[in-house]
Amino acid sequence: MISAFAAHAAPKRVVSMNLCTDQIAMMLAAPGQLISVSDLAQDPRMSPMSSQAAAFPINYGRAEEIYLLRPDLVLAGEFASGPTVAMLRRLGLRVEVLPPAETIEAIRHEIKHVGALMGREVAARALLDQFDQELSRVTASRTRGRAALYYANGITSGGNTLAGTILRHAGFDNVADELGIRRTGTLPMELLVMSQPDYLITGAKWPGQSRSEAILDHPALSRIAPNTSHVTDRDWICGTPYILRAIEGLNP
Template identity: 70%
Template sequence: MLASVRISDLIRAAALVAAAALPAAAGPQRVVSMNLCTDQLAMLLAAPGQLISVSNLARDPRMSPMAEQAAEYPVNFGRAEEIYLMRPDLVIAGEFESGPTVSMLRRLGIRVEVLPPAESIEAIRAEITRMGGLLGREPAAADLLARFDAGLDAAGSREDRGRAALYYANGITSGRGTLAGAILESAGYRNIAGDFGITGTAKLPLELLVMARPERLVTGAKWPGQSRSEAILDHPALAAIAPATAKVTDRDWVCGTPFILRAIEALE
């Protein structure tokens, strides 16, 4: 419970810090974010009126931990025409954003900064610092970073909680070099993906997972509909080998932001 309170305070206080100060004189005044992950960092760090649009995914509560806050911003769908008409002086995109959109905006003379996905704790720390620099909000970024580090100390575990497996639709797992793997390790678990030499994201046959017998199984939240790719998550063998199954909400796991603290806490 104590960790939960501290994590909630981290997120709430970060938003208050962002809303309390004006942007630096040299910072951009009309910022558009067109990526779900950059949306979150921008909303946490931007000063009032500085951020003028976020991606449409930012309002999806299944994907975005800041869906309620995102409702206060106009959304964009990543199209060059609509973003250009917003007259931004800075556009922030993700690494896997539409190449043609980024290229067109740059040809039109608009500054576009591309941020790679953060797949580790250190990468998250670097992204916070970089976003603060892009917005001219270095003090706010330093404050958020300090609160993130404090949250890691409160939510993370130094004890060995045993072996755990990440298992998603189509029998996919995540090993080292992934955000999900970093979350698992931060919660004190040893990822069985390492036993099979898996790094990054790869398929793990159900038979190998059953024979590995992890103490904890972490699966993704199911989406509406009847996707056959998710049928493997209902296999009775999974319940038999790991009764302590954690069905996580994707929104806290999707992006490398301070909200991973909630994902870490959910595994304790």
């Protein structure tokens, strides 16, 4: 349901403190309306809009800094710091918390929702029209085989996730679904090898960040679909129109 706040006058000073709301807000904001985005928005490893985000002051999701920006709307993600959101609300700020969008319908809803909150309904409709047209273009018309997602610590994503949505529209059956993993869960390497996927998609590695990524260098992985491997990137992180690039990137 759209918040009752959406019926009020369009906010003039909007702050986003979440990587995913950053992107939707940047796509929809009127000139000068968005006054700050999260620090992750400017990280090219995480954000497909890092160059656009460079034009905005950043915030680190701290209540003190956001309050001093004097926003009349704060956009936060569902997994934002609870104490920060609570403090901002106690200080009288309007904070809207958005859940992660992991399906096409959820992405469409989020665009409409943020458009209404920001008083940018016309811009939201235009973005939705463009999104729907491009989605029709990149969605596979046939099944292209079985794919497995495999990340650090042996984690995989099933059909009820954003990555699963991307796979489905690219025309792949998800090996995780065959194994009863519908959301995010652990996939033992033995099961991965025995499943013999046609396509292997691994997580992007961040050298020096975590030993959990060492599993992605296991020699067994190089023998699984060696000519059809792919690495997830910044287009896979958030449920925004940028998933269209992720879908298209899986096309031959």
